[in-house]
Each structure stands twice: as structure tokens, then as C-alpha cells.
Amino acid sequence: MSGPRALAPTDVCHCLVVRQAGRWITQLYDQHLAGTGLSSTQYTLLSQLAHLGSASMAELAEAMVMDRTTVTRNVMPLERDGLVEITPAGDDRRRKVVRLTPHGRGTWAAARPRWKQAQAAFEKHFGIDEAAVLRKLLRDVPRGRVPGAGERA
Numbered sequence: 001m002s003g004p005r006a007l008a009p010t011d012v013c014h015c016l017v018v019r020q021a022g023r024w025i026t027q028l029y030d031q032h033l034a035g036t037g038l039s040s041t042q043y044t045l046l047s048q049l050a051h052l053g054s055a056s057m058a059e060l061a062e063a064m065v066m067d068r069t070t071v072t073r074n075v076m077p078l079e080r081d082g083l084v085e086i087t088p089a090g091d092d093r094r095r096k097v098v099r100l101t102p103h104g105r106g107t108w109a110a111a112r113p114r115w116k117q118a119q120a121a122f123e124k125h126f127g128i129d130e131a132a133v134l135r136k137l138l139r140d141v142p143r144g145r146v147p148g149a150g151e152r153a
Contacts, residue, residue, distance in 0.1 A: 025122065032118035036111035041153055042083075043115060046100060046108040049084065052098035056089060065142050083107055 029040035038046070048063050049055065055063065061071040075098055078084045083104030089095040100108065123131045 028121060028125075029115070029118040032114045032121065033111055036107070036114055037081075038107065038111050040118075042078060043108070043111055045071075045074060046083065046104060046111075049098060049100045050105065050108055053095050056121065057098065058097050060098055079103065 026040050027129070029043070033040055035044055036043075045060070045064065048060060052059070052063065057068050057071055059073070062070045064071060066074075075084060075086065079086050082101055084098050085101050086096050086098050089097045126134070
């Protein structure tokens with residue numbers, strides 16, 4: 001009796017391997033951020049808001065490549081904990097704007113060294129140059145700008 005048959009490269013699901021890698025990376029970052037009270041998802045939301053200044057739920061969802069419902073579900077605990085504030089956008093009370101509070105900015109800044117440790121741990125595990133290439137390739141996937149996409153057989 002022979003062992004399990006290895007899958008041919010064309011049989012490996014891209015979605016599966018990217019999700020597996022994503023779960024491993026999320027666990028790594030969550031371990032490093034554990035003492036901050038933030039999950040990796042919360043940290044990245046705060047980071048996006050620190051970068052954007054403020055954003056509507058739709059803008060934040062687009063920046064995070066998440067659907068609005070998921071963003072809302074992840075932002076609500078941040079609002080409850082006083083890290084972000086959600087206010088109506090002008091006259092349209094249905095449109096909400098999210099921004100960091102001073103407490104949120106401080107929490108994000110205090111967590112940044114732990115995030116940097118997670119970055120360094122990933123680079124040590126994967127390789128600095130390889131991590132940079134991977135980051136570039138993955139950043140381009142949602143934008144559809146992967147160099148040479150469709151050119152290889």
C-alpha cells in the first residue's frame with residue numbers, strides 16, 4: 001500500500017494555501033500583540049486609521065479589503081473601549097466616519113514595538129528579502145497588478 005498521493009502543482013488551491021499562510025501569520029502577530037489587548041486585526045484597523053486620519057466605514061472597508069459588515073463588527077469593540085469614535089458624516093446620518101481617539105492613538109503607539117517584533121520574527125522565519133518580495137506580490141493581488149500575471153503557463 002502506498003502513502004497519500006502528492007497533489008500536482010495545478011491541483012493545489014491558491015485560496016487554501018494563502019489562507020493557511022494567513023492564519024499562521026495572524027497567529028504569529030497575535031502572539032506578539034497579546035500583552036497589548038489588541039488582536040492583529042484590531043491593530044491593523046488602528047494603523048489604517050492612524051494613516052488615513054479618519055474614514056467612512058466604506059473607505060475603511062476598501063482600505064482593509066474587507067466588507068463593510070466585517071469592518072463594522074471589528075470596529076464596534078474598539079469604539080466600546082474608547083479607541084475610536086464613530087460619528088455621522090455631515091448631513092447624511094447613515095454614513096459614519098471613524099477616527100482614532102487620543103486613547104486609541106496612544107494604545108496603537110504603545111503596541112507598535114510589539115508589532116515590530118512580529119515583523120522581525122516573520123522576517124527571521126521567512127527571510128528579509130523573501131518577505132519584501134512576498135509583501136509586494138500580495139499587496140498587488142487585490143489591485144490586479146501582479147507583474148507578468150497571465151504570462152506564465
